[in-house]
Amino acid sequence: MSRTKNQTKRSTIRRMTSRSNTAIVGCLLTLLHLITPMQGLTHSVFTFTNASTSFGQLVTSSTLVWETYEDPKQLQFAVEGGKFITEDEHYPIYVCRVVIDGVPTSGHTEKVQQKHVCVAALAKRSVNQHFDVLMNKGHLGKIAWKPWRKFNVGIPVGAIRVGDDTYVARHRAQHDTSDGAQHGADYYLGRLEQVGLGKIKVVENGMEKYYDDGELLIETEPFRYELRDIKLDGGRITMRENSTELATGKLENRGDTYDTVEMVMSYSFDYMQYWGAHDGVAKGLPTKIFEKNVDTPAEINWALKHGEKRRENKAVYSKLWPGTAINVTLRGNYVTLDSPYSAKLSAFYYDSESVSRLINAEVRKSYLKDVKMEFSPVYWIENGTVVPTTTTTSTTSTTTHATTTINNEPTPINEPPQVRIEHMGVKHSGPDSLEKTLNDANNEVNSNDAPENMSSKDAALAGIGVSGQSGATTITTATGALFTYLIVTLINL
Template structure:
């Protein structure tokens, strides 16, 4: 306990120091909004830290059986710091409000033309908070005729559309879009919203667009876009609904003087009901809280002034005074329109936390306890049930040289020469991001073949891969061949459907259906290209192998040559290794005929199986054949001479 008390003493001193600095800034004649905001942020943080230590000390006092007097003194001291903090908060709010009033008054002055009647009217009022609303009312009464303003903006819009439709040089799309949007926003401030006049504005704007743009728009998937139906919005907001007796109520927020305030969107209403400074208002411009793709795990957690704010509590927005989305059970009378829960905000900086809620009669209610909306974030994802749509994929390929090698046979006999070519490339794999999923969480992909790949969600997996490819060749003695390794660098994009399983710390799992694109960069179709075989001693190509056959006709003798390329010679596989006899060219010539490829050996074996057994020729068969040819040739010459 002594350690906590010492820690609290230091924190109280730091809080008091920063609080005094803030009071000096607030009381200064020339106030600096930036300095006030910065110091106020520090004071908030210091007070929040002090509250945590105060809670620890109070719990330790209860455990040590402290008497009531000591506990009461502890609470009185805490109330002193609370009052000081609350007083500062009210001063900051008043200072911010004054700055807004003065800035808005000066903005009104700048928005009017110097010397005009409107400027004279604005300058006739002193720059005071009470006069701001009077200035606005006077300007509206004299110059704010909505019917005339609507007519002016509609005429300007029609003039813009017609002039662009009839002009030969069309206005560029971005400029046309900006001008139309400015007129539509002006009409919207006067109550003419896009939803009310879309059926009229759409064909007018469409008529001034270029023909090629219209064709592209009509072919797009968004051409038949429809607004989400009520049941679709209910599905996306299912976890955060606050029901009436028979219909759902949605959580919404509206921006008031740069401050986001959470409220409720009731059935058959087009306005967000919020409360600020004990005043309940309805705002037509608002945002609805939805769970994107139903990917969030949301729950309502009980909170009072003695419990800490749960981790993952959903805030109303990035405000100086942070508030949270809250609700509390209502005393429903089972009447039409009665709320089962009152929705609003929870302000932790006010009196250890106060719930500001709105009932069905638009009355603000304040409570010390209620429920806060909390989002529980997963700790990991699992991607499974992947269905790739390859027929819709893209596979752009770029041919790339991966490496080179030289195969040499420096021996005196035929050799089977083998080697490997190593190459590197940048590999990348990206499964997309999805909607409503957290970036950087660890995830596991279960591929269709059953293998598992790990990574970080929505972060591309990139690495420098090293691969090797074997190359081999049968080479004659003293020959070599150059080998080039080629491949296709493919950047594929394949759409897919899958199921993402969100895994939470408590063991619960939530399945989310997603549709995204798998992007992968990889080298494929690797092939080795062999150049012509050459001799090592002079780098000349190995000559082609020829076989000569003689054919005799009635008066002529013809010779036919059968040639083969050097690649075919080098790729032939011998049936048996024979020693090269440099003195016997015939034996060397016969060896060349015995060098066959694997496919040739298979074809030769199959053909030999089909043919009947033929007795082997004797060793002198070659000489007999040559003698017969010479004899036939001599007889032919004799016959020619006789005839």
């Protein structure tokens, strides 16, 4: 009877413990969901460009995306279209897009009972809770609202497309209030429809309205980038070295006297650099990399690996006795360096000043350094046997002697020969420029001061003002720690 009671008690304790552990895991998962950054599905953004004087075509934007809205945290990179003002609130509204009856339609976000909805230019179904938001990731895309009138010829270059022959547009709101104060949105966002000379269609006070003028959202693409002020994260650098055989050769003396012989040894190696990718930075765009203490900047295409074959020549010398030879091998350390870094990225445009931002990315470089020579003992060319050596040493110098056998052949009893190596031509191997900066404390990222996007004086950049870099870093760190704790908890259950 006592055993039965004990078993029942243990069973009850196990069930209580199980329920407690389940509750703990549930809380951890809920907390993880709350602190993990939300990111919805993304869709390409197309902009208009001139293909000739008569025709145009659409190209994929390299800096903007449509992202499915899931959480207010996403709006840190959303493209701002205006302000919404009430007696109690003053908040930005953003460019949004919904698909209604198969038609992509643009509008603006508003808050309805603390939830964001998309007010689009179709009156019967104007408020939508499932929508996309136009994102300018990293705030690196240069976008601006530019005036438009129906008498303008054609679509401006860089106009952002919503659907078939429609483009993101807005019209300034006119609020008639007795007290003169503005209430509601300062702009109504909608779309430009190419009907006749064109019309801007918006939702205004719950009704569809057309206007002959307004503003179009235009993206200006840069034509090149520059990367400067590069700082490595010294605590997260990894370097892998692999000893590599570069070339082999043979020095031989087929003459009749003790003489100097030489040869040229050639080899090649792959030099590779990859400076990572970043939201809002156009993949493949020409980029100059200005590294510290490097006279000529490297030229790459952003977010693409840049590789080149580099060649070097070495002259090898040694004095040898007649009929002898020595084998020579050149070896080097092939290094792969990986490191997170911060740097200032500048984007250059044809029609305006450059714009700069601090970015975080990861760099990888593969290069060759520490080229050294290995050589074999001296051996007879005729039979490959090693030549015996002896040494006579005084207090001031090492002397070398040779004797003559009955066959009048020299039998060296000298020290191993002094083999020398000299570089010829341009030298490409050696410690990389990044490796040389590792001992420079001023060239390392301070982990306590993660860089954020720089403020800009260029008013053409929409959506500037909130940076997600340092916050994202903090959230990522917290998420990693929580994952570790969650795993440990699950194992101990």
